[in-house]
Amino acid sequence: MSIFSVKNLECIRRDKVLFQGLDFMLEDGDLLQIDGINGSGKSTLLQLCVGLIRATTGTIFWNAENIIDCRYQFQSNISYIGHADGIKADLTVQENITLMHSLSGSPAAVDYPSILKLIGVAGTEKVFVKRLSAGQRRRIGLARLFMTPAKLWLLDEPFNTLDKYGKTIIEQLIVQHCATGGMVIFAAHQLLEMADYTLQHIHLGHH
């Protein structure tokens, strides 16, 4: 059982208050969507949650411990995918996936063909990432989620640039992860109906 909680979070960026007094908590199996218009602080909130930026006030806890005090323990339990895909254009798809796999620290061996098939880019192992389309790159970036042993996923606009098919795969993946006891926080500017799974919401942009 793990608990991720946020207490009294406030964020001020460029002299503008984005949000104040934000509290929420996630337990095993919880799925949380952050929505709000552009510039409402969705990405900032996610970056705060993973510890990339520090809050002006407020604390973030992983199992009742401040994430700043247990940085690497926390980080081995999360998988974050931001706006950028975090893949190298000058490496092939296979090289990229090997790299992601090593960094994820997962002990299990990686089965490229089946992962590539699952995300709908089968047969691209030897192709340079720079030759792929934006949607395909996004899928490769999201391929991390198939390899990571992490419990908590934090995804910033995971459905951006994905087509309908890609969106369905990722949605299924997220729901499956939660159903097996994982936790997911994702940001998306429009509300999504996740097939038969209870979805919590945080709406940013009112104050």
Place this chain on the structure above:
Amino acid sequence: MNMPRWMHQFASLKYFYTLSRWLPRWLALACLVCFISGLYGGLILAPADYQQGDSFRIIYIHVPSAWLSLFIYMIMATAGGIGLIWRIKIAEIIARSSAPIGASFTFLALVTGAIWGKPMWGTWWVWDARLTSELILLFLYLGYIALQSAFEDRRVAAQAGAILALVGVVNIPIIHYSVEWWNTLHQGPTLTKFDKPSIHLSMLIPLLLMLLGFKTFYLATLLIRVRSEILEYECNSAWVRELIKGINNDVK
């Protein structure tokens, strides 16, 4: 990392702003007294040097500014480091506000060194170890200022600057030593200019007064800069709005 309670209170910008209200004026007054007495003692009372004549009198400007140029860099790095570790805003502000003042003193030290050098060496600039170190220090300051102005976000700028200042502080002794070594090997031991093994008391006292005057000048200008920067930092907070409202009412 936790910090003691009193540090917390002192770190509050509002507390600092109210506390430091009268300080710049008192410091400016002290500075004026030191300057007048120091300059009178140095330029009029002190006897001319038996070797250098009256031109030695530039040390009353040169030595304090050279001394402060290094001192301010140390302050900048220390305050920057404190800001980096404990995320104290006031330390960040002090570090940022010190940079232009320090750069000005370094520049002043260079200019006075060159002016002094003209009658002594017959040329404005020689690659003397101290002057060269001072020139490098000026570049360190200018680099810091350039880095500050490259960022939009003040806090990121302050933290990035703190790292640069700390790297600079580690480097300064190495730079100083290497330049000195380079200089002795190249030019042979030149006579050391401002080291006087036995400086006469009538020359020393004005020099100390000038040092004190320069230091109070630094503190006064620093506080003025820090106070205005605090207002900019906190422009959204209630107490600054109150303050501005109060000032506007007074004007009416």
Place this chain on the structure above:
Amino acid sequence: MRAYLNIFFVIVRRDLLLAFRNKAEWTNPLLFFIIVIMLFPLAFGSDPTLLKQLTASIIWVAALLSTCLSLETIFRTDFEDGSIEQFILSRYPLLLTVNAKILAHWISAGIPLILIALVTGFVLSLSNQTMFALCTTLLLGTPILSLIGAITAALTIGLRGGMLLSLLILPLYIPVLIFSMLAIQNATVGQSITAEIYFLAGILVLALTLAPIATSVALRIRLS
């Protein structure tokens, strides 16, 4: 421990592979290095005795300038494509990644520089002692350039223009330049260079200890 070493070499290999794939980015600073060396004789005239005295100094100044250029690329693409984010948030310490990246930079930028410098020295028929001093100072000095440079490169990633990087970095390079030049001059007149070499080694140890830490902190700050 094994896992850490493994990750370290994975990242070194990744960076070397990327440097190898992106040949222009890797070779341009080296080309610049050669061109700068060539400019000096054109500026000073082709008096052989004068040039013989200056060659080692010219090589060192050119090395500093070309390192400024190659350092710009050390974190840039990783910053743009989000890889730095992944490094920071991975379960492995950022210090490990930073060390690996600096080592990769030295292998891809420093070592070719040393080789070219040696060829240049050979072609311009420097004396054996001078060649030895040049070689030793470059071997000890170029890692320092990569290490200190990484800090400023991390501070300036994402800021437009490489000018700022050079501005910040060149003053910090002065001690390395001075000690190397002193060693080479001593060697040319047949004196011992031990003292200067010890100083360079001392700076290298200091840089090895502190620079990766400063670079990691700088990267975290830049990402926030």
